[in-house]
Amino acid sequence: AYVIMDTCKDEKSGECVSICPVDCIEEGTDQYYIDPDACIDCGACVAACPVSAIVDENDLPAEQEGQLEKAEAFFG
Ligand code: SF4
Numbered sequence: 394a395y396v397i398m399d400t401c402k403d404e405k406s407g408e409c410v411s412i413c414p415v416d417c418i419e420e421g422t423d424q425y426y427i428d429p430d431a432c433i434d435c436g437a438c439v440a441a442c443p444v445s446a447i448v449d450e451n452d453l454p455a456e457q458e459g460q461l462e463k464a465e466a467f468f469g
Pocket residue numbers: 395412413414415416417418427431432433434435436437438439
């Protein structure tokens with residue numbers, strides 16, 4: 394799955410939402426989140442983000458590793 398890093402917090406442009414073909418990106422109070430169980434790994438959202446906050450979970454920097462768990466918790 395793709396994951397939105399916490400750099401989203403300062404931007405929250407939301408341009409990723411309408412681009413996702415499976416509609417799995419939702420707005421949280423602090424940032425946007427991708428539903429890791431629904432994401433089909435198409436990568437379309439990556440280029441839509443003006444602050445390059447979206448990466449494949451396998452490419453998450455060490456300091457961002459908690460973001461996948463936050464997304465899982467957000468979608469329950
Ligand atoms: Fe949606 Fe594709 Fe981004 Fe996954 S990688 S969140 S399916 S746009």
